[in-house]
Each structure stands twice: as C-alpha cells, then as structure tokens.
Amino acid sequence: MNNYEFRSITIDDLPVMAELLIGRQNLETKEYPFLNNSCLNVNYVMGTLEKLIVNIKVIGIGAFVNDELVGYIMGEIIISNRVGRYAAVPYEGIAIKTDQSSELIRYLYAKVSVLWLEQGCFNHSIYVPIANQVYYEGFLQLSFSIEQVHAVMNIEEYIPFENVADVDIRLANKMDSEVLGKMSSIITKFQNTAPIFIPVLPEVLAKIKEGFKRLVDDDDDVIALLIAEEADKELGFQLYEMITSNLMTPDDGIELSVAGTYYSQMRRGIGKKLMNEGCKIIKEKGYSYIKADWRITNLASSTFWPKCGFRPVVYRMERYIDRNYAWANSNNPSIKQL
Numbered sequence: 001m002n003n004y005e006f007r008s009i010t011i012d013d014l015p016v017m018a019e020l021l022i023g024r025q026n027l028e029t030k031e032y033p034f035l036n037n038s039c040l041n042v043n044y045v046m047g048t049l050e051k052l053i054v055n056i057k058v059i060g061i062g063a064f065v066n067d068e069l070v071g072y073i074m075g076e077i078i079i080s081n082r083v084g085r086y087a088a089v090p091y092e093g094i095a096i097k098t099d100q101s102s103e104l105i106r107y108l109y110a111k112v113s114v115l116w117l118e119q120g121c122f123n124h125s126i127y128v129p130i131a132n133q134v135y136y137e138g139f140l141q142l143s144f145s146i147e148q149v150h151a152v153m154n155i156e157e158y159i160p161f162e163n164v165a166d167v168d169i170r171l172a173n174k175m176d177s178e179v180l181g182k183m184s185s186i187i188t189k190f191q192n193t194a195p196i197f198i199p200v201l202p203e204v205l206a207k208i209k210e211g212f213k214r215l216v217d218d219d220d221d222v223i224a225l226l227i228a229e230e231a232d233k234e235l236g237f238q239l240y241e242m243i244t245s246n247l248m249t250p251d252d253g254i255e256l257s258v259a260g261t262y263y264s265q266m267r268r269g270i271g272k273k274l275m276n277e278g279c280k281i282i283k284e285k286g287y288s289y290i291k292a293d294w295r296i297t298n299l300a301s302s303t304f305w306p307k308c309g310f311r312p313v314v315y316r317m318e319r320y321i322d323r324n325y326a327w328a329n330s331n332n333p334s335i336k337q338l
Contacts, residue, residue, distance in 0.1 A: 105138030
C-alpha cells in the first residue's frame, strides 16, 4: 500500500471528489465522445455528489496521501424484496486520481465493504466505467462479475437490417392497453429461463402488467411505442422513452427502455424490423443517440443489441458474499475457542 490513510468521506471532501470524478470522465470521453455532455461540469458534478452524501446518506471511504484525497468509493444501502439489503454504488460513486492503479480500487473496497457488511449488506452492486480499464480490472480482481450491460448507439451509424420479417409495424394507440398487458410478461418469462434464472414473482408480474397497460396514457415520457403484428395478432414491441441527462447518458438521446418478441416468433427477423422502424422514427424526431441495457446472461439480448450497433459504456457488476460470514468469522468467540 502507498502509505494511504483511509477515512470516511464528508461534505468537506466534495471539491476534490468532484475534481476526481471529472478527471475520470474526461478519460471516458476519449473512448466515448458523446459522454462529453452538458452534465460534465463542476456545478452538476458537485450537486450530484452533494445529493448522494447529504440526502441519500451513502456510506463511503476516501483514500488520502499526505492529507490529499486520491480516491473514493461510496454506496447506498438499499432494501429490495428480491435480494434483501444490498449496497449500491452509483456511476458517480467511485473515482480515483488518474495516476493511481487498480490496486487503490481494491484497497478502497476492502475498507468500505466492512462497513457495508456491518449494515447487513452481503450483496454489492457497482456501476463501473469501462473506457478506462483500471476500474473494470480492479473489480474483476475483487471477484465481481458483470450482471448488466449499459450501452449507447449513434443513430447516424445505424445500418438497417436486411432480410427482415414480412410483418406490420405500427405505433400503439389508446385502444392497445389490453394488447400491451398481454405482452408484458414476454421479458420476465424469458429471463426466467436458462441461463438467466431470474425468479418470476406473481406480485411483480401483476405490477408490470398494470404498468404496460398504462403506457398508452403516458404522453409525457413515451417517444414511440411500436407493435409488430401479423393478421391482427401481436408478435412483439419496442418502447422508446425520454431520458434525463446524466454523466452516463449522451445529450440528444432517448432510451429503448423495453423490447420483446414472443419466444415462438423469434428468429424470424421481427426484432430487426422493429429496430429499423424505431431508428427511422427516432431519427426523424431529431434524436442522435439511443441507450439500452440488458442482462449479460440473456443470450438473445447480448447477441442482438450489439448487432444493432449498441456499444457497451458501463457495466453493472455484482458480488455476493456468503451470508455465513455473519457468524463464521474469526471475531466470533465460539470460533476462537476451536
């Protein structure tokens, strides 16, 4: 260790934290120029970090050399019905000085993870920038694995698919509430299969179904909701929505927030035709970028979306610590007696 001193970060560390984060992002923009957006400025970064520290009450650690902050990591404690308590590090939640190595990331995590475990968080989730491989390498060497891929496509670079399905693509209307409700389970049922294995909870399915049925009434956020059909029977859909600009999204962008094709209709080119029509509409509306995200274990998504031109920008990486550690540790008096 490089004579690091580790201590909790406070509001007084904000100016240097902002400097470190902007330095990190400047390196990201060399690989992804669209991240040089309107949010990459001191005021926005300071405001975002202050909100995390003051309002969300994150638990974080900073590394100091000669009383100078050279790196930090902070995570929010979240309670989830599916995974229980876990620590979540947002995209802005980690940054190190550009002259530091991935080893500092490992040491920062070693310190902060103890605090997260004290809060009962054995699941750790981190949004990792990937242009500068130091972050990815650091967490990879900490036994983190990729769970979710966040990617961006430049519409100007989109090459329309050929040999697409001979089906109709239309915009959804107010009469499609029940149709969308029926298609709401496409993704959750698919992600319940191998090798994804995400549990399908009845109460979650019901909530998703109601949300889909209300999409036809959401005039503020929905940019385009496309339905693929044949002989008046729905086959698949794509939903494009507004996004709020932040450090990991480009200006002039929208989100392909959800898309799906019935399993029985896959490999016909329905998704390709939806993508062709979607990009055409989004381009006509004056947008330049589309963002999307998918589970890396979803074989259909992780092969199809890159073919469309989506480039990974951020990985959400996860680590699950054995919960037996809560009692099976060397500090437990009963263990010491053995």
